[in-house]
Amino acid sequence: MSLMPILQIHTEDAAEYAIVCGDPKRAELISRKLDNARELAFSREYRTFAGEIEGVRILVTSHGVGSAGAAVCFEELIRAGVKTLIRVGTAGSYSADHPAGSLIVSSAAVRAEGLTRSLVPDGYPAVGDSEVVNALYAAALETEGDGVVKKGLTVSLDVFFAGVEEVPHRKYKQAGVLAVEMEIAALYVVASLRGARAGAIVALDGYADSDLAAEYDPHTDVVAKAVEREINAALGAVVKLAGQA
Ligand SMILES: O=P(O)(O)O[C@H]1O[C@H](CO)[C@@H](O)[C@H]1O
Numbered sequence: 001m002s003l004m005p006i007l008q009i010h011t012e013d014a015a016e017y018a019i020v021c022g023d024p025k026r027a028e029l030i031s032r033k034l035d036n037a038r039e040l041a042f043s044r045e046y047r048t049f050a051g052e053i054e055g056v057r058i059l060v061t062s063h064g065v066g067s068a069g070a071a072v073c074f075e076e077l078i079r080a081g082v083k084t085l086i087r088v089g090t091a092g093s094y095s096a097d098h099p100a101g102s103l104i105v106s107s108a109a110v111r112a113e114g115l116t117r118s119l120v121p122d123g124y125p126a127v128g129d130s131e132v133v134n135a136l137y138a139a140a141l142e143t144e145g146d147g148v149v150k151k152g153l154t155v156s157l158d159v160f161f162a163g164v165e166e167v168p169h170r171k172y173k174q175a176g177v178l179a180v181e182m183e184i185a186a187l188y189v190v191a192s193l194r195g196a197r198a199g200a201i202v203a204l205d206g207y208a209d210s211d212l213a214a215e216y217d218p219h220t221d222v223v224a225k226a227v228e229r230e231i232n233a234a235l236g237a238v239v240k241l242a243g244q245a
C-alpha cells in the first residue's frame with residue numbers, strides 16, 4: 001500500500017474509474033449519487049470520495065482551477081491505479097447556438113495553456129479517448145434537460161480574467177472551437193502519456209469574451225441544472241464503459 005503524497009489517498013482505496021471536477025463542493029455533490037460513498041481525503045484543493053455506481057467502484061476527486069494543479073491530481077490518480085478519468089466541468093460558450101445550460105463533450109482540446117508545453121512537444125495532441133468520449137456523448141443524450149448536447153473541440157487556457165494582453169477567444173471561436181475552460185488539455189495529455197484513457201463533459205455557464213469579470217456567474221439555476229445533468233451523464237458513461245469491459 002502506498003500513500004499519494006498530494007492527494008493523500010492510498011493505492012488500496014483506488015478504483016479503475018474516476019470522475020474529476022474543479023470544485024471540491026461539486027465532488028461532494030457527485031459523491032451523494034454514489035452507493036457506499038465515503039470521503040478518503042481532503043488535502044489542499046483535492047477532495048476525494050470513493051463509492052459505487054451500479055456496482056462499479058469509482059473515485060471522485062476535485063482538482064481545483066488551472067492546469068498545473070489539476071495535472072498533479074490526474075498524475076496521482078493514475079499512479080494510484082485509476083485507468084479511466086472523466087472530467088465534469090464548466091466552460092464558457094463560443095456559440096449563440098449553445099447558450100448557458102448546454103452540455104459540450106470534448107473530443108479534443110486545444111493546448112493553449114502552459115503546463116503541457118513542459119510535458120510534451122508542440123504538435124502533440126490533447127485528444128480524448130474515443131470510447132470514453134462516445135460513451136459520455138451517448139449518456140448525455142439520454143439525460144433529460146433543456147440545453148443542447150454537442151460533441152466537439154474545446155480550448156484550455158491558463159488565463160481567466162484578462163490582463164493587458166488580449167485573450168484569444170475570437171480566433172478559437174473562428175476556428176470552430178465550441179467552448180473554453182482550463183484543464184481538459186492537461187487531462188488528455190497526462191492520460192495519453194501515462195497510458196490511461198480520459199474524456200470530459202462541460203456545462204456552459206455563459207458566453208466567453210475578453211472581459212469575463214463583467215459577466216461571469218456560474219451560480220445560476222440554469223447552470224446548476226446543467227451540472228446535475230452532466231454528473232448523471234458521467235455516471236451513466238462509467239456504467240456503460242464498465243459494461244463494455
Ligand atoms: O468548473 P470547473 O471544473 O472548475 O471548470 C472551470 O471553472 C473554473 C473557472 O471558474 C476553471 O477550473 C474552469 O476550467
Ligand SMILES: O=c1cc[nH]c(=O)[nH]1
Nearest residue numbers: 090091092181182208
Ligand atoms: O474557464 C472558464 C470556465 C467557465 N466559464 C468560462 O467562461 N471560462
